[in-house]
Amino acid sequence: MPDGSTPDETTRRIGQNVRMFRRYRGLPIGTLVDLIGRSKGWLSQVENGKTRLRPVGCITRR
DSSP states (O other), X not given: OTTSOOHHHHHHHHHXXXXXXXXXXXXOHHHXXXXXXXXXXXXXHHHXXXXXXXXXXXXXXX
């Protein structure tokens, strides 16, 4: 990663930011998952840094 962070650090940081944004906007987890079309479990894993986010339409190399 360009900033020297490991993927795990980056994933945790992104999850923390997602949670802070959601709380700042006053969105309960159920409301946000309805807006983005995902499950509560998935969003919980993102916020806890256990699931990486990928941009929509992202092409990944295998």
